[in-house]
Structure formats: C-alpha cells, structure tokens
Amino acid sequence: MSKGIIISPDKCTGCRTCELACSFMKHDNFNPKDAAISVLAFDEVGLQVPMTCLQCDDPHCVAVCPVNALEKDENTGVVNHDREKCIGCKMCVSACPFGNMTYSSRLKQVIKCDECGGDPQCVKLCPSGAIVYKELDSSMERRRNIASCFKEAFGEVIR
Amino acid sequence: MKLKIDGIICEGREGETLMEVAKRHGIHIPSLCYRKGFEGLARCRLCLVEVKEGSRRRIVSSCVYPIKENIEVTVTTDEIQRMRKNIIMLLLLKAPNNSYINKLAEEYKVAAPERYMNPLDDENCILCGLCVKACEKMGTNAISFVNRGIYKKVSTPYDDASKDCIGCGACAEVCPTNAILVEDNEGKRKIWNREFNMVKCSLCGSYFATEEAYKLMQEKLNDNEEPICNECRKKIAADKLKESFANIY
Numbered sequence: 560m561s562k563g564i565i566i567s568p569d570k571c572t573g574c575r576t577c578e579l580a581c582s583f584m585k586h587d588n589f590n591p592k593d594a595a596i597s598v599l600a601f602d603e604v605g606l607q608v609p610m611t612c613l614q615c616d617d618p619h620c621v622a623v624c625p626v627n628a629l630e631k632d633e634n635t636g637v638v639n640h641d642r643e644k645c646i647g648c649k650m651c652v653s654a655c656p657f658g659n660m661t662y663s664s665r666l667k668q669v670i671k672c673d674e675c676g677g678d679p680q681c682v683k684l685c686p687s688g689a690i691v692y693k694e695l696d697s698s699m700e701r702r703r704n705i706a707s708c709f710k711e712a713f714g715e716v717i718r
Numbered sequence: 719m720k721l722k723i724d725g726i727i728c729e730g731r732e733g734e735t736l737m738e739v740a741k742r743h744g745i746h747i748p749s750l751c752y753r754k755g756f757e758g759l760a761r762c763r764l765c766l767v768e769v770k771e772g773s774r775r776r777i778v779s780s781c782v783y784p785i786k787e788n789i790e791v792t793v794t795t796d797e798i799q800r801m802r803k804n805i806i807m808l809l810l811l812k813a814p815n816n817s818y819i820n821k822l823a824e825e826y827k828v829a830a831p832e833r834y835m836n837p838l839d840d841e842n843c844i845l846c847g848l849c850v851k852a853c854e855k856m857g858t859n860a861i862s863f864v865n866r867g868i869y870k871k872v873s874t875p876y877d878d879a880s881k882d883c884i885g886c887g888a889c890a891e892v893c894p895t896n897a898i899l900v901e902d903n904e905g906k907r908k909i910w911n912r913e914f915n916m917v918k919c920s921l922c923g924s925y926f927a928t929e930e931a932y933k934l935m936q937e938k939l940n941d942n943e944e945p946i947c948n949e950c951r952k953k954i955a956a957d958k959l960k961e962s963f964a965n966i967y
Contacts, residue, residue: 622938649931
C-alpha cells in the first residue's frame with residue numbers, strides 16, 4: 560500500500576523547519592518561498608497548519624497539463640512533476656484546488672512536493688511530529704488521518 | 719536494441735532517438751533546442767555526434783537520429799568540437815548581446831570575427847523554434863516561423879495581435895535565450911503584440927493568470943467557480959483543516 564505525508568496541525572509548533580528543509584533539499588538554499596510545504600498560522604485559535612501537496616486521487620493538475628509533465632504514479636500514489644517536460648504554462652498552478660502548486664519565476668519552475676522520492680526531508684526534520692510519513696493502508700484510516708470533515712468539505716478529490 | 723555511446727553500452731527501443739537514449743543513460747550531449755517530451759527539432763545543431771556503423775562514419779544530429787543496432791557513437795571528437803565552435807560563432811553573430819549565447823561562447827572559447835559583429839544588435843532569438851513547438855503543445859498554435867532567409871523570425875500572423883494566443887507565457891519559459899518579452903503590469907500582460915487582461919483573485923485581489931488561460935483551464939476541468947489565486951486557495955484549505963482541529967478542543 561502507498562505511503563503518504565500526514566498532517567496533524569495540533570502538533571505543529573510553527574517552527575517552519577519543514578519549509579527550510581524542503582527548500583534546501585530541492586534548491587540548495589534556505590528560502591521558504593522555494594519550499595513545496597508551507598505553514599499557515601491561525602493565531603486566533605493558536606493553530607499552525609502545514610500545507611503540502613495532498614497527492615490527490617483525481618488530480619486536477621494532471622488533467623490540465625498539456626505536455627503530460629505531471630503524472631500520477633499508481634504504485635507510490637505520488638503525483639510526479641517532470642521538470643524537463645514542463646513548459647511552464649502554469650495551468651496546474653491555477654488548477655490546484657488547494658493552492659499547493661506554486662511557480663517560481665526566479666527558478667523558472669513549478670514547485671511541487673514529490674515526497675522526496677519516498678524519504679521526505681521535512682518529515683525527518685520535523686521536531687514535533689506534526690508531519691509524519693506512513694502507510695495509508697485503508698480508506699477508513701485515510702479518512703481518520705486526514706480529518707474527516709476536510710474530506711467532506713472537498714469531496715472525493717483527496718486521497 | 720543495444721548501442722555504444724562513448725564506450726558505454728546503452729539499451730534503447732526502436733524509434734527512439736540517440737539524444738533520448740543518451741539522456742536516459744546520463745550522457746550529456748550539448749544542445750539548445752532539445753527538450754524532453756518534444757520531438758527533436760534539429761535547429762541548433764549543437765547536438766552533433768559521430769556515428770560509426772560498421773566501417774562507415776558519419777556526423778548526425780542526435781536529437782533526430784533514430785538509433786540502430788550496434789552503432790558506436792562518440793559525443794565529442796576534435797572534428798565535432800570544431801563544428802560546434804563554428805555553430806556557436808554563427809549563433810553569436812545572430813544574437814551578439816545575448817547573455818546565454820555569450821556564456822556558451824565563453825565556455826567553448828569562441829569569439830566571433832569583429833568585422834561581422836554589430837554591437838548594437840539587440841536580437842536575442844536564435845530561431846530554434848521551441849516556442850513554436852510549446853505553443854503547438856498548448857493547442858493554441860498562435861505563433862510560427864514567418865518569412866525566409868535573413869528575414870525569418872517567429873511571430874503571429876502578420877505581426878498582429880493573435881486571437882488564438884492565450885498569453886500563458888509558455889513560449890517565454892521554454893526559450894533557451896530568454897528572447898520573448900512578457901510584460902506584466904497592473905492587471906495587464908503584454909506578449910506577442912497583444913494586451914491581455916489578467917484574472918483578479920476574488921478574495922485577495924492579486925492578478926495571477928490571463929483571462930484566456932484561466933478560461934482554458936476551466937474548460938478542461940469543467941469548472942465555473944469564481945477565480946481564486948493559489949495562495950488564497952491554500953489559505954481556504956488550511957482554514958478548513960484548522961476548523962476541524964479547533965473543534966476538537
């Protein structure tokens with residue numbers, strides 16, 4: 560069964576180590592803008608929400624890509640982005656229902672989480688366990704992991 | 719199918735080009751107009767390699783050369799290096815002030831003869847045709863080569879504002895010499911002699927795509943919702959996630 564990144568906002572301290580880890584891993588710099596994961600702060604309730612690609616089952620980004628640079632890997636469940644194939648039309652950026660794809664004009668590329676090919680560095684360095692990488696064995700468990708009302712709110716698009 | 723590239727035994731399928739096989743095996747062949755996923759264009763000609771088939775030697779463009787069984791390929795020989803230098807010299811004359819071509823010329827230690835150089839020439843296009851191909855892949859076909867000989871250039875029909883162009887900017891992104899100008903300014907984008915209105919995010923008011931490109935995206939997804947930029951979409955998604963956790967306490 561496929562593995563995935565599971566987010567628990569209740570554990571997140573907002574240290575943003577994940578952002579730096581991602582940026583350094585992928586682009587050799589410490590720029591949160593280049594990271595495929597970002598932490599959104601909700602101070603009024605004291606919660607921090609790390610957001611990254613959810614590797615949807617029916618990805619909108621894949622549907623709009625004109626050159627098949629985005630492909631869903633059926634074995635790992637990851638939606639992979641092929642940088643060499645990408646022509647930078649930015650369709651995927653406006654198509655993603657969760658805004659988890661960004662485009663960096665400085666790097667001239669789309670920034671998207673690929674779970675580091677099975678070894679996500681953000682998870683490795685997260686000090687509080689707010690993001691974990693584990694098996695998503697059954698649809699029931701998935702539903703519990705990614706909070707259930709989140710699923711209701713967005714319909715079947717989420718894995 | 720087995721073949722040798724620089725002494726490394728490579729495996730390829732029938733119909734694949736030399737460039738594709740070399741890329742897959744991590745062998746670098748210099749090129750400007752090759753792009754994965756595109757058919758070879760054979761325009762920049764930097765990807766010349768020597769192919770030895772039996773007792774026959776020939777020089778081919780690797781991005782369009784279909785592989786054959788048991789051929790031996792050498793990526794760089796003295797002869798090829800000389801040819802590449804000549805090609806780069808010609809490119810340098812075509813786009814004398816382009817930083818990418820100048821960098822390439824420096825790398826290959828090439829200088830163009832001064833009497834043919836026009837230091838005021840602001841041409842950046844080397845006519846590789848990647849932009850035309852990218853536009854074709856987008857399904858818009860707004861630009862193509864026009865004119866012949868020294869007047870050849872990439873443009874829209876009659877240099878007019880094209881009604882097919884969606885202003886996505888993919889042509890500018892794939893350009894190896896950064897020759898295509900995209901001007902974004904307060905909700906307007908200017909590209910290929912046409913001015914586009916940008917879509918405004920209904921929440922934060924930032925401009926994020928041209929109206930035409932956004933419409934194409936919506937058509938592909940059968941989506942009719944209000945335009946929301948990716949930052950705001952992320953905020954909405956995070957907010958929903960927050961709500962579900964905030965309710966627990």
